Amino acid sequence: xxxxxxxxxxxxxxxxxxxxxxxxxxxxxxxxxxxxxxxxxxxxxxxxxxxxxxxxxxxxxxxxxxxxxxxxxxxxxxxxxxxxxxxxxxxxxxxxxxxxxxxxxxxxxxxxxxxxxxxxxxxxxxxxxxxxxxxxxxxxxxxxxxxxxxxxxxxxxxxxxxxxxxxxxxxxxxxxxxxxxxxxxxxxxxxxxxxxxxxxxxxxxxxxxxxxxxxxxxxxxxxxxxxxxxxxxxxxxxxxxxxxxxxxxxxxxxxxxxxxxxxxxxxxxxxxxxxxxxxxxxxxxxxxxxxxxxxxxxxxxxxxxxxxxxxxxxxxxxxxxxxxxxxxxxxxxxxxxxxxxxxxxxxxxxxxxxxxxxxxxxxxxxxxxxxxxxxxxxxxxxxxxxxxxxxxxxxxxxxxxxxxxxxxxxxxxxxxxxxxxx
Numbered sequence: 001x002x003x004x005x006x007x008x009x010x011x012x013x014x015x016x017x018x019x020x021x022x023x024x025x026x027x028x029x030x031x032x033x034x035x036x037x038x039x040x041x042x043x044x045x046x047x048x049x050x051x052x053x054x055x056x057x058x059x060x061x062x063x064x065x066x067x068x069x070x071x072x073x074x075x076x077x078x079x080x081x082x083x084x085x086x087x088x089x090x091x092x093x094x095x096x097x098x099x100x101x102x103x104x105x106x107x108x109x110x111x112x113x114x115x116x117x118x119x120x121x122x123x124x125x126x127x128x129x130x131x132x133x134x135x136x137x138x139x140x141x142x143x144x145x146x147x148x149x150x151x152x153x154x155x156x157x158x159x160x161x162x163x164x165x166x167x168x169x170x171x172x173x174x175x176x177x178x179x180x181x182x183x184x185x186x187x188x189x190x191x192x193x194x195x196x197x198x199x200x201x202x203x204x205x206x207x208x209x210x211x212x213x214x215x216x217x218x219x220x221x222x223x224x225x226x227x228x229x230x231x232x233x234x235x236x237x238x239x240x241x242x243x244x245x246x247x248x249x250x251x252x253x254x255x256x257x258x259x260x261x262x263x264x265x266x267x268x269x270x271x272x273x274x275x276x277x278x279x280x281x282x283x284x285x286x287x288x289x290x291x292x293x294x295x296x297x298x299x300x301x302x303x304x305x306x307x308x309x310x311x312x313x314x315x316x317x318x319x320x321x322x323x324x325x326x327x328x329x330x331x332x333x334x335x336x337x338x339x340x341x342x343x344x345x346x347x348x349x350x351x352x353x354x355x356x357x358x359x360x361x362x363x364x365x366x367x368x369x370x371x372x373x374x375x376x377x378x379x380x381x382x383x384x385x386x387x388x389x390x391x392x393x394x395x396x397x398x399x400x401x402x403x404x405x406x407x408x409x410x411x412x413x414x415x416x417x418x419x420x421x422x
Contacts, residue, residue, distance in 0.1 A: 018084075018087060019081050021087035022077060024063065024067070028049065028063065029067050049063060062091060066094040070090065073093060076090055076093055076094075079120070088123075092124055093112075093119075093131060096131040096132065096134070100135045100139065101146070104134075104138040119131075125396070129265075132266050133266045136267075150174065151175075155171060156168065178265070182327065183219075183223060184216050184219040185216070185219070187222055188212075188215040189205055191218055204330045204356050205356075244258075251269065302351055306331065306348055306351060309348060310326075313391035314326055314329075314352070314393060315392065315393045315396075316396075316397045317358050319358035320379040323398040324358075324397065328355050329353035329356075330353070330355070330359050331353060332351065333345075333351065335370075352371050367382060377389045
């Protein structure tokens with residue numbers, strides 16, 4: 001098959017998958033309406049589906065719950081069957097509706113068509129984030145009950161597999177998950193540097209050497225070992241960065257986006273105010289004395305204060321079209337600090353977040369990357385493709401993609417402007 005034929009067939013297969021999911025939802029609702037067969041061993045519709053399709057109980061339950069919610073989401077049912085959205089989009093809006101309070105559910109039903117129009121141009125991951133923000137914004141208690149519901153679902157379990165290995169599974173609410181992930185990644189990097197004493201202190205840890213999952217396991221064990229010797233392990237507070245406006249802090253109405261954590265997870269305003277009570281509040285002042293943000297050539301590495309300030313502006317890597325999350329990024333000097341006679345400064349105006357793969361690309365011949373006076377970044381690829389990115393802490397981050405050696409000019413998500421494509 002030629003490439004064009006393969007591309008067309010792949011597009012059609014996704015539409016077929018959506019149609020199949022839509023028809024399956026109708027069948028599941030029809031099955032739920034039938035009287036139970038006394039000879040059927042299935043406990044409910046989800047169990048019946050798991051037996052008929054030989055799938056896991058969690059997958060069967062998700063499909064059954066999605067089908068139930070689609071009964072009250074006719075536009076979503078139609079969009080799914082006509083291939084305008086994927087089954088991931090349908091599951092996202094069904095899950096959001098199931099967990100929403102009456103106020104948010106009414107708003108979601110009223111704006112269903114508009115949300116689907118926006119979501120059709122997004123991945124299911126991005127659409128889920130949009131729906132989380134929508135539900136939070138339209139909840140009677142600003143989403144606090146949903147946040148508490150997620151906290152109440154925290155769980156962790158251990159068991160031994162046949163090989164004698166201890167396995168761990170569970171789920172954490174966004175706040176707790178951010179604390180655990182940040183701490184384990186910090187210790188993971190520390191362990192790498194301990195084992196690679198010849199690695200330059202000011203150089204990032206190479207991605208290809210991280211063996212990420214294995215090193216996270218080592219970091220979990222090391223963190224627990226350190227906790228064993230602490231008399232009061234709960235007396236220290238892990239840092240969770242929550243960005244909110246002054247209006248949010250003082251519970252004043254405003255039209256802007258609500259509070260978020262630095263990975264873009266929306267936080268109910270009431271929870272953000274509670275975080276502010278428990279945490280040390282650090283004002284992000286760009287030209288004041290609260291945190292030294294401009295260091296000239298007195299220091300080579302960006303300070304924690306500078307990183308905190310950039311995290312309030314960017315949620316992802318600022319290079320080209322990359323969506324790697326901010327906490328995966330190095331702080332890059334857009335003008336070389338000392339290489340090749342460069343005279344760049346460690347000032348906020350010359351610093352920007354760049355993930356490690358893109359950091360390597362920025363120093364690769366043929367690529368050009370700089371920061372403009374308005375704070376936006378400009379990237380030019382060897383083939384002439386250009387991107388201009390403006391700071392946007394609400395841009396959805398995605399898990400790191402496989403390293404690519406060339407740009408992808410056909411992808412133009414929100415908050416990215418593609419221009420002068422050669």
